[in-house]
Amino acid sequence: MQTTQHDSFEDIREAVRDLCQQFSGEYFRKIDEARGYPEEFVDALTKAGWLAALIPQDFGGSGLGLTEASVIMEEINRAGGNSGACHGQMYNMGTLLRHGSEEQKRNYLPKIANGDLRLQSMGVTEPTTGTDTTKIKTTAERRGDRYMINGQKVWISRVQHSDLMILLARTTSLADVKRKSEGMSIFIVDLREAIGHGLTVQPILNMVNHETNELFFDNLEIPAENLIGEEGQGFKYILDGLNAERTLIAAECIGDGYWFVDKVTEYAKERVVFGRPIGQNQGVQFPIARSFINVEAASLMRFEAARRFDAHQPCGAQANMAKLLAADASWEAANACLQFHGGFGFACEYDVERKFRETRLYQVAPISTNLILSCVAEHILGLPRSF
Ligand SMILES: Cc1cc2nc3c(=O)[nH]c(=O)nc-3n(C[C@H](O)[C@H](O)[C@H](O)COP(=O)(O)OP(=O)(O)OC[C@H]3O[C@@H](n4cnc5c(N)ncnc54)[C@H](O)[C@@H]3O)c2cc1C
Secondary structure: OOOOOOOOOHHHHHHHHHHHHOOOHHHHHHHHHOOOOOHHHHHHHHHOOHHHOOOOHHHOOOOOOHHHHHHHHHHHHHOOOOHHHOHHHHHHHHHHHHHOOHHHHHHHHHHHHOOOOOEEEEEOOOOOOOOOHHHOOOEEEEEOOEEEEEEEEEEEEOHHHOOEEEEEEEOOOHHHOOOOOOOEEEEEEEHHHHEOOOEEEEEEOOOOOOOEEEEEEEEEEEEHHHEEOOOOEHHHHHHHHHHHHHHHHHHHHHHHHHHHHHHHHHHHHHOEEOOEEHHHOHHHHHHHHHHHHHHHHHHHHHHHHHHHHHOOOOOHHHHHHHHHHHHHHHHHHHHHHHHHOHHHHHOHHHOHHHHHHHHHHHHOOOOOHHHHHHHHHHHHOOOOOOO
8 A cells, every 4th residue: 555644544544444345346347337336335334434424423423524534535546446426425514514504404414324314416517607607597486485496407416326415506696696606505405305396317428437417407396494504605605515525536536546556556566578577667667656746745735625624714725726636646647557557457357447537537527627727826826817
């Protein structure tokens, strides 16, 4: 197991590794081939309490921070698995925990903690607005004790394997707000009641085995008590969830990065061509060493982002920078790993091609690299705004 960092999370790391050992590369490969969902794996994680890490003890969870949650996600990917099947529960939790009412927390958290309910989905992206989130067109109109939802979302993950979804919708039109970030609200949607009663789900097959869907809302009614926090302030609330998401995705990329480095290092020691191990050539060594260095550096930024999140300090810059550094490092490691496996890198049984596809996603989602660069350039460096 490659790393030079020693942290205080060895107990968590060991326990998650032990659990992950029951779910080999072959298990994830078969699920990937079948475009299935790793039910047994997610159940095992839930039963062991890992997916309730962020839920306070009073509500049945273990009351850990985002730092520990990031270590859990890292270890899953580092063991050859893919946290994409279940990471939603961790980052969606942030929104509910920080902005949900006591009643909402009492209603949902204990059931999420014991596995009766899954909160795996978050609906933000829309087909016509993309990353320009404040222009979303999905609306939630208050009618008495209910909200009526109309509109469309795209790329929404795990809807078919979740009971609940956090939804961002406009409650006041863009034309009627002072700031474009105002007038949006977030809701808890009970998918079990919604699907077939105003919500239609259309799966989108994609390059990775990541269950994504297009959602169509046609007069979906939800109880007004499902509004999280104050009406119109939803964008502010969801940013907490997005910062948690970026930090956790960074951790997953770091796990991927270590997996690629381990895999290629072992291979390069053993594969003999021209009478010596390929890893004896510096042309092979250096790209592996460089990607390892970048994974280690990204890991430090991830811990800084998580520390700030846990301390309730502003962490948007660090979460974004951790995501960019980690996604770049894992992609660099993935390329080195594939390249130095030669033709075998393309053979499914090595798992390299699967992990290569999986880690490529993080250049685009949940936020693309360009948008992070733009955010840092304009909001941190003070360069002129481009949009
Ligand atoms: C597998 C998968 C799972 C997903 N899961 C979810 C989910 O659960 N919930 C959810 O809400 N969303 C989800 N998404 C959506 C994801 O967050 C978006 O795809 C991502 O944010 C990019 O948005 P977009 O696809 O609309 O790209 P666009 O906004 O259309 O951008 C396209 C490209 O143009 C570039 N670009 C755009 N504007 C600029 C600019 N001003 N300067 C420079 N470059 C620019 C971007 O970098 C990007 O590469 C998922 C996506 C995928 C692929």
